[in-house]
Amino acid sequence: MFQWRGMGDLLLNAIRTDDVYVTMAWLIVTASVVILFNLIADLLYAVLDPRIRYA
Secondary structure, three states: OOOOOOHHHHHHHHHHOOOHHHHHHHHHHHHHHHHHHHHHHHHHHHHHOOOOOOO
16 A cells, blocks of 8 residues: 555655646645634534534
8 A cells, every 4th residue: 555656756756846736726725624623623622512602
């Protein structure tokens, strides 16, 4: 499984070949995933811990 090519390999190849559009797309996708998982974690904290309230 760790031998498969993935997002890291895509990013490194894009940086090596000066492919700006692939690099920007990679950054947007990665940032979106981080933001989405942070939102999910915040919502789960509110569900699991009754002391936390969102206005």
